[in-house]
Amino acid sequence: MRFTKIFLFLTLSMVVGFLGCTKEQKSEAPKQEQVIKDLIPPKAEVKGQNFLLELSDLQVVMMMDKASKEITDTPSLRGRLKITNQSNQNLEIQGITFEYLDQAGQPIPFTSGEKIAKANIYLQAIKPGEMTEGSIDATIPRMAVKEKALGKIEVNLVYVPTPLNREKLSFSQKVE
Numbered sequence: 001m002r003f004t005k006i007f008l009f010l011t012l013s014m015v016v017g018f019l020g021c022t023k024e025q026k027s028e029a030p031k032q033e034q035v036i037k038d039l040i041p042p043k044a045e046v047k048g049q050n051f052l053l054e055l056s057d058l059q060v061v062m063m064m065d066k067a068s069k070e071i072t073d074t075p076s077l078r079g080r081l082k083i084t085n086q087s088n089q090n091l092e093i094q095g096i097t098f099e100y101l102d103q104a105g106q107p108i109p110f111t112s113g114e115k116i117a118k119a120n121i122y123l124q125a126i127k128p129g130e131m132t133e134g135s136i137d138a139t140i141p142r143m144a145v146k147e148k149a150l151g152k153i154e155v156n157l158v159y160v161p162t163p164l165n166r167e168k169l170s171f172s173q174k175v176e
Contacts, residue, residue: 032063032072037145039079044153050087051157055136056080060145074115077140081120083157084131092125093132094158100144103151108144115139 039058046053062075077098085091097119100108110116117139126132144150 031066033066034061035064036061042079046155047086048157050085050091050159052084052086053155053157054082054084055155056082058136060140062145071142071146074110074139075142075145077136077138077153079136080133081136082131082133083126085126085128087161088128089161090125090127092160093122094160095119095121095123096158097156098136098138098140099154099156100141100150101152101154102144102149105152108141108149110139110141111143114142 037060039060042056042058044053044055044058046055056079058077058079060075061078062071063073064070065072081096083093099118102108117137120134120136120138122132122134124132140150
């Protein structure tokens with residue numbers, strides 16, 4: 001009697017397993033696709049008072065709905081960055097921010113719900129004549145891409161001239 005119940009249970013389990021495995025499983029195609037658009041021109045070289053800034057491989061990366069062709073997430077600005085110190089003193093770069101302007105020179109705002117990450121933090125000192133390289137990964141407003149309103153990108157390089165006046169303080173401590 002006991003073996004009959006075990007055999008019956010195993011038989012039913014196998015039948016349910018086979019029926020469950022024979023159903024055709026369909027996998028849905030992704031509803032979103034990543035679209036990469038190159039900026040024109042893809043390179044820019046800008047000389048400031050203390051720096052030479054070279055931007056290259058500039059692209060906008062965005063996720064789009066395949067059916068409606070609408071941008072589903074905040075687009076990203078990606079590329080390479082080279083900063084050369086052209087002053088006669090050490091300069092400590094704190095960060096770089098990006099502002100996006102339309103054809104008339106007015107700022108293009110981010111709309112509500114968009115992720116705003118338009119700054120890169122570097123925290124690096126550069127000696128006179130030296131250069132540093134890095135990558136750009138910042139967000140760009142949907143309106144700048146969707147309506148092709150982008151006319152200019154303004155780069156704000158935040159730095160501190162060094163040597164800084166520094167004061168060292170110490171005090172005595174013990175661990176018991």
